[in-house]
Amino acid sequence: xxxxxxxxxxxxxxxxxxxxxxxxxxxxxxxxxxxxxxxxxxxxxxxxxxxxxxxxxxxxxxxxxxxxxxxxxxxxxxxxxxxxxxxxxxxxxxxxxxxxxxxxxxxxxxxxxxxxxxxxxxxxxxxxx
Numbered sequence: 685x686x687x688x689x690x691x692x693x694x695x696x697x698x699x700x701x702x703x704x705x706x707x708x709x710x711x712x713x714x715x716x717x718x719x720x721x722x723x724x725x726x727x728x729x730x731x732x733x734x735x736x737x738x739x740x741x742x743x744x745x746x747x748x749x750x751x752x753x754x755x756x757x758x759x760x761x762x763x764x765x766x767x768x769x770x771x772x773x774x775x776x777x778x779x780x781x782x783x784x785x786x787x788x789x790x791x792x793x794x795x796x797x798x799x800x801x802x803x804x805x806x807x808x809x810x811x812x813x
Contacts, residue, residue: 705744705754706785707805711735719808722746731759731766737794738801739766745776752776756805758792780806 702721709716711734718732720742731739739759746752754774759766769792778786785806792801 702810704808704810705742705805706808707740707742707756707787707803708785709734709740710802711738712799718742720744726751726755731757733761734801735799737761737797737799738769738792740801740803742805754778754786754805754807756787758801758803760794778807 704719704721706717706719709718714735716732716734718740720729722744723729724745724747726743726745728745729741729743731741734740737760739757739761741757741759743755743757745755753776756770756772756774757768758770760769770790772787772790774786780786781788784804787803787805789802789804792803793799794801
């Protein structure tokens with residue numbers, strides 16, 4: 685019994701909680717969930733293609749503390765170079781609201797087809813080992 689308690693005591697720090705940013709995206713009748721863990725570089729995180737027009741990127745930086753923030757980028761992918769449509773910066777810590785996380789419901793429109801991308805993001809607590 686003592687041996688089991690000792691093993692459990694050693695394992696407890698490994699079960700610490702981590703945070704991720706989860707963004708819920710809706711475009712063209714499809715929904716998608718994109719998650720990002722904290723990074724140490726402010727330019728980390730590859731963009732995710734949404735349909736054939738949008739690129740969505742999450743950058744979650746926790747350290748150093750004075751630079752801790754969540755940056756969200758929406759770009760138009762028109763071939764040659766992505767064109768920025770929206771950049772939102774949220775200093776950490778953020779607090780989820782009752783509905784639509786910490787961003788509220790966002791709507792971005794395509795200039796060519798007038799289609800709409802809707803998204804909202806939340807901070808999630810996840811157990812990690």
